[in-house]
Amino acid sequence: MTKDIKLIALDMDGTLLGADHQVSERNQHAIKQAQKKGVEVIISTGRHYQTSSKVAEALGIDYLITVNGSEIWTLSGELISRQTIQPNTIKKLVDIKDEHNVWAWLASVTDLWRGEVPTDLLAHQWLKFGFDTNDPTTKELIVKTLAEWDDVEVSNSSPTNIEVNAIGVNKAAAIETICERLGITMNQVMAVGDSLNDIKMIEEAGLGIAMGNAQEPVKKVANQQTAANTQDGVAQAIERWVL
Numbered sequence: 001m002t003k004d005i006k007l008i009a010l011d012m013d014g015t016l017l018g019a020d021h022q023v024s025e026r027n028q029h030a031i032k033q034a035q036k037k038g039v040e041v042i043i044s045t046g047r048h049y050q051t052s053s054k055v056a057e058a059l060g061i062d063y064l065i066t067v068n069g070s071e072i073w074t075l076s077g078e079l080i081s082r083q084t085i086q087p088n089t090i091k092k093l094v095d096i097k098d099e100h101n102v103w104a105w106l107a108s109v110t111d112l113w114r115g116e117v118p119t120d121l122l123a124h125q126w127l128k129f130g131f132d133t134n135d136p137t138t139k140e141l142i143v144k145t146l147a148e149w150d151d152v153e154v155s156n157s158s159p160t161n162i163e164v165n166a167i168g169v170n171k172a173a174a175i176e177t178i179c180e181r182l183g184i185t186m187n188q189v190m191a192v193g194d195s196l197n198d199i200k201m202i203e204e205a206g207l208g209i210a211m212g213n214a215q216e217p218v219k220k221v222a223n224q225q226t227a228a229n230t231q232d233g234v235a236q237a238i239e240r241w242v243l
Helices: 012-016 025-036 053-059 087-100 136-147 171-182 196-204 216-221 233-241
Strands: 007-010 040-044 063-066 071-074 079-082 103-108 112-114 126-132 152-155 161-166 189-193 207-210
Touching: 007 012, 007 171, 012 189, 012 233, 025 040, 025 053, 025 233, 040 053, 040 171, 063 171, 071 171, 079 171, 087 103, 087 126, 087 136, 136 152, 136 161, 152 196, 171 189, 171 196, 189 196, 189 233, 196 207, 196 216, 207 216, 207 233
Parallel strands: 007 040, 007 189, 040 063, 189 207
Antiparallel strands: 063 071, 071 079, 103 112, 103 126, 126 161, 152 161
16 A cells, blocks of 8 residues: 555554653654655644653654644644633533542643542633543443533543543544645545544544554554554554655
């Protein structure tokens, strides 16, 4: 499969990062070679800007999609777009957390809360709410409840969690915004990921790549599959389909 790839969109956890949460030397080298070839490399992550910008900076990456597409940043710190969740929706999500007694985290435009909930919920601009549980039955009940809501997008970044964003927020839509800025199309994008929050970008990219460690639904929609994140799967994909 040959494509005229002009942009590579990389998820972070389980994709670009290894088990040590670092970018391997081989991944770094492949990214640099793609950049030298004139290919734009971007990060597209569920993480907050606070916890992903240093990786982008180290790799010389100009565009950073964060919180599953809720925000798009440039490396210089320009905010291109932001989509927030209504505070009342966050309040309902907290009620679900309390009902099922599960661990949760919240991301606002400025802060992260892990395992705790601020008392002034209505005072923040919210980007994402996350649940985490090792109980499949509890997880299924929460997913079924959220499926009835029409104002949220539901995905995950690991098999045990549930990530909730505002409706219309996903990595594919954010990548399209960057493509428009660069004057390219989604058909010229290679997207690489491992979790449900990567499915839409993998489906809509011209070349969608699932990691070897990807969840099965991701592998089913991908055009191709590369090695696991612990085996430099990102580098192998770039070397094979771009370089």
